[in-house]
Amino acid sequence: MPFGIDKLHLVDETPLQYLPEISKLLDIELYIKRDDMTPWGAGGNKLRKLEYLIKDALDKGATTILTIGGAQTNHGRLTAAVATKYGMKCIIAAIDDYPGEVSANILLDRIMGAEVVLKQSDGRSESIQFDELCAEIIKGREAKGEIVYYIPMGGSNALGALGYYDAAIELARQAKEKGLEEARVISAVGSMGTYLGLLLGLKNEGAHLSLTGIAISPFGETKEKRIVEYLSEVITQFNINTALNREDMDIEKGYTRGAYNNPDYKVREAIYLMARKEAILLDPCYTGKAFAGLIDMIKEGKIKKGENIIFIHTGGLPGLYTKHHRVEFENELLDGVKVML
Ligand SMILES: Cc1ncc(COP(=O)(O)O)c(C=O)c1O
Secondary structure: OHHHOOOOOOOOOOOEEEOHHHHHHHOOEEEEEEHHHOOOOOOEOHHHHHHHHHHHHHHOOOOEEEEEOOOOOHHHHHHHHHHHHOOOEEEEEEEOOOOOOOOHHHHHHHHOOOEEEEEOOOOOOHHHHHHHHHHHHHHHHHHOOOOEEEEOHHHOOHHHHHHHHHHHHHHHHHHHHOOOOOEEEEEEEOOOHHHHHHHHHHHHOOOOEEEEEEEOOOOOHHHHHHHHHHHHHHHHHOOOOOOOOHHHOOEEOOOOOOOOOOOOHHHHHHHHHHHHHHOOOOOOOOHHHHHHHHHHHHHOOOOOOOOEEEEEEOEOHHHHHOHHHHHHHHHHHHHHOOOOO
């Protein structure tokens, strides 16, 4: 437990596995850290952040958790899981259209009893619309006597990042046990808490692992500004003695495929490869996109032959079932479905 901050115990050590078939095929030594195998609400990276965030909410006497994201947010689903497990209500708010069906994460949110609030965008900045929507929800719930605890998008605040600080310590130890002192860790980058937590943990604890993030959505000026602010928030809040700055971050911005959560053939190819060679399921929004980026990095010589790579599987499986991805999969896969009369 770093910095003496208390947390819930939701996640046991997740496996670090060697992937022999893909290693052979790609001419690297590929390992995978199975954070998709975390135990609640269908698993994923956010449970590590929620160990800290939900503990804080309970300490503050919260009765309702409010969080935000896209309509199909994995973070929302896992927040719903932990909130319900600890007897709290959960509201997931999105500035997004209704996708036309209660499926994938929205289905799981509802099964776990969370409320989903979808507000169509009015074209103004998303953060302004979120601020207004959340203020309205909080006001309404407080009027009914609820104590609302707000968790930002992706659970990515200073407290949430500690979940991946812990994961970095766990991973460095596991890598050492496998004789892997020199290796590059690769992770998808969304709201940045996973990446920053890992980076701080690896550097501050003196691990001999480097870290490359692969952005899964366009990483422009706003994100550039945010990541520097975010680093400074974590360092200040926990009084971390480090000289880390933006130059120490290695974030690949060239594999976003143009937009957040967009269907992309190369991503589906990467998903098929992982599934058919190693029986591991990636998702189209985060891990499939990051793995497609990893493959491109090998082709471009950014990852060297024989290099030890640890790919973090951050979860996201329900994303395979979202309507706009499912139709693409169906087009490509229906030919292998034989209907016999
Ligand atoms: C499956 C999955 N992988 C990766 C990420 C990215 O993590 P972060 O938002 O901490 O950058 C997310 C975020 O929602 C996710 O759901």
